[in-house]
């Protein structure tokens with residue numbers, strides 16, 4: 001395994017909020033094209049972990065390397081990393097004052113300085129992909145939650161990232177809309193993009209993930225390929241956690 | 249055995265049965281309501297008919313001062329001094345220049361509505377003040393120079409208000425952003441400035457601007473009096489705009505900043521493209537409210553010796569031919585202020601409505 005193949009390397013990453021130790025010695029290596037699902041109880045540091053990867057959160061100790069570039073606070077490095085990493089949020093975070101299409105054009109035209117015509121072509125291609133091209137001229141709050149989340153995914157894809165981060169992308173959705181978003185994510189996974197997804201959708205994890213990671217109290221407690229992870233949990237904490245989420 | 253008889257159809261509820269019922273429902277529904285309705289009518293009766301008599305029916309519109317026989321308003325005074333109320337001492341032969349500026353401003357407002365192209369819009373926004381300044385002050389392109397001492401009346405009021413509004417707007421935004429900044433120096437400078445300015449009356453700032461500012465420029469530059477007032481007013485207004493904009497910024501969810509960041513937008517890109525459009529939109533009513541307040545506050549420039557439209561009342565009625573015409577003067581100026589402030593608030597309502605129906 002060459003270092004080149006490692007898309008993401010987290011080495012002994014530690015983070016504090018004041019006195020509160022949120023991340024404790026996180027070590028994580030993710031290969032190119034790998035799909036990783038992170039789960040764990042609320043407050044265990046899942047969001048914080050993936051938000052460190054695109055520098056939405058700073059960490060105090062350890063190193064993170066993304067596609068060969070070590071992440072620092074340097075503004076140029078951060079800008080470079082953010083062009084490599086797309087992020088989809090629980091609450092979509094679309095820009096309400098812009099139409100769907102303008103949402104998708106913003107980063108390509110202003111950050112990546114693409115000509116507008118070309119950017120529109122790319123944007124329409126991805127809207128087509130998430131099956132929502134007919135809504136291009138609407139505003140976000142005219143769409144359902146599931147549609148908004150698909151737009152948010154398309155918006156990330158427009159910057160052509162190597163890595164996609166998902167932070168509970170379906171947990172703010174009404175139940176009947178969850179599958180339309182998961183379907184898009186499954187398709188995306190099939191195309192070989194590197195993907196880290198915080199989710200409690202165990203069906204999705206079994207279907208798509210190469211590896212499932214269990215976090216608790218700021219630590220990675222256990223990681224395994226999905227079948228072993230669910231059928232043969234090692235630690236007590238994971239056993240309790242799986243009991244809890246599978247019982248309803 | 250029960251016997252049922254057919255009932256006549258009841259009339260429709262009184263609420264939709266004409267004027268009489270409307271009056272009874274809304275104005276005379278009970279004793280209290282009736283009392284206040286009558287009281288209100290009495291007050292209107294006391295004020296309105298005499299006012300109409302004075303302003304229109306008994307008013308004198310034509311002729312000379314010596315021919316006045318009617319007891320109402322003597323509008324001939326306003327007509328006689330109209331130019332001074334509008335332009336101060338601006339040379340009469342050059343009145344077309346401020347008039348043209350007014351026309352350009354109107355054209356500008358219409359054009360902003362129809363021009364779609366962003367670059368043309370920005371060019372227009374930048375050009376208008378420059379052209380207006382050149383036209384009014386002259387000294388370029390063979391235009392005769394008119395010293396600022398000669399500027400006055402409503403023209404001066406408009407200039408002071410317009411410059412105050414236009415210049416304070418970007419400054420206020422920068423101060424609001426500064427106040428949110430993570431850089432301690434930027435933050436404390438912004439907070440210090442805003443809190444200082446908001447803690448003192450505008451008059452104080454105007455006095456300071458006219459007395460203190462020249463001390464900083466000791467090397468003999470004779471600092472224009474109007475310019476000093478404009479700087480004072482702009483600084484004053486920017487502190488208030490900053491607070492209004494800060495309110496808007498605080499209403500923007502954290503997720504918007506995070507989405508902008510995660511897409512790779514830089515600080516200024518994120519602010520200008522994502523955060524400020526939303527924050528300013530929320531703040532429009534308060535921003536306009538603050539502009540209206542400023543427009544009224546511009547009357548204070550008369551304290552430091554500028555002759556705005558209000559000061560013109562004092563000036564024109566001290567003309568020995570027109571002593572004792574203050575009432576007409578003040579009523580006229582009041583109407584001007586009311587018309588302008590009322591239109592501003594109506595305009596802001598229409599802008600708000602437009603935004604609300606947009607999406």
Ligand SMILES: Nc1ncnc2c1ncn2[C@@H]1O[C@H](COP(=O)(O)OP(=O)(O)OP(=O)(O)O)[C@@H](O)[C@H]1O
Nearest residue numbers: 017020022040041042043044045046047048049168
């Ligand atoms: N800005 C902050 N300041 C202080 N503490 C914070 C901050 N953000 C998060 N935390 C704390 O850090 C811990 C980890 O938060 P994080 O959001 O990463 O949890 P999570 O695993 O994503 O939980 P959830 O499933 O609820 O999203 C939590 O205990 C949270 O209260």
Ligand SMILES: [Mg+2]
Nearest residue numbers: 046047048167
């Ligand atoms: Mg979370």
